[in-house]
Amino acid sequence: MEETMEGPGESDIAPAVLAIGRPVFPQALIDTLRRIAGVDHCMVFTFADERTARCLLDIGNIPIGPDLGAAYSSHFHLADPNRDVIFRERASVSPIVLPTFARRMYSARYAKIFFEDADIVDKFATAIWVEHTCFYANFYRTISQGRFNSEQVARLNRIAPGVGATVARHFQAQIAPDHNPFHKLELLFSTIAPLTHLTGREREVCLRILSGFSSEAISADLAISLQSTLTYRKRAYRKLGIASQNELFAIALRLLTSLHGLN
Known part of the structure; x- marks a missing residue:
């Protein structure tokens, strides 16, 4: 049917x-x-x-x-x-x-x-x-x-x-050649491993973490519960093999540097 x-x-x-x-x-x-x-x-x-x-x-x-x-x-x-x-x-x-x-x-x-x-x-x-x-x-x-x-x-x-x-x-x-850092981050999550291994929600949460959002602000922006935000963050960190926000920043910085070197 x-x-x-x-x-x-x-x-x-x-x-x-x-x-x-x-x-x-x-x-x-x-x-x-x-x-x-x-x-x-x-x-x-x-x-x-x-x-x-x-x-x-x-x-x-x-x-x-x-x-x-x-x-x-x-x-x-x-x-x-x-x-x-x-x-x-x-x-x-x-x-x-x-x-x-x-x-x-x-x-x-x-x-x-x-x-x-x-x-x-x-x-x-x-x-x-x-x-x-x-x-x-x-x-x-x-x-x-x-x-x-x-x-x-x-x-x-x-x-x-x-x-x-x-x-x-x-x-x-x-x-575009002059795309801003946030757009570069979006590009990383869409095209470069290991960030591409994340689900859509996991990517959205990590992008906001990198943009300086608190867990509460992420929940409000995505219209999801705080518990859901924490769960997506935990799953993302596990897939990336990290345990902290600082390690997420380190991954993003390393990949952004690499991406800049290819441009």
Whole structure:
């Protein structure tokens, strides 16, 4: 039986739009996509040229998401059939809705790594070019959910232009040469291990710790209980192999220094 989607209007992406430029953007985006079309996981990549890709966002319920982002960015993007469409439409000023997902479009190796091993059974993708940079957003469904039904696909088609523009607006600052330290921190948590091993909430809590928020302030900003904040912090520290705020700052400083050296 196909799922039915109830709730706010299908084009209501206001929560994601209002979160542009804020640490809560990843969670606001996935929450919006889940509410409107039952999206299980979201990944955003950027292309500046035909040989280079970078993962800007990985959030949702796929545990190996960070590994997929790293593998895609390193070389598998060259085998993505959507890439040809994206670069063919490079002159377009409107968001691009990519072809309907079909497993036969992908090589056996690509399909095994990016679909079978990750339990992904369906995806919807959109891309938008902003001057010389492309932002490529992918929305996934896993085995536990089943494929997108026709109503969900229709909803994704309707919101794709708005979502693409929203994603581009949020991440433009991160990839700009003069992006500020907080945007650099967001980039670290989205792209560099071991920070990419954290869940969305764990990342949000750690970002606020690094920004000087107290536990109480984090709870208020994220609209969660103090106990939840402490739990997310504990889980994050355990995954990072640390036990204190000072050690979190040390990791961030080391990675920021490394990132600066690559620019």
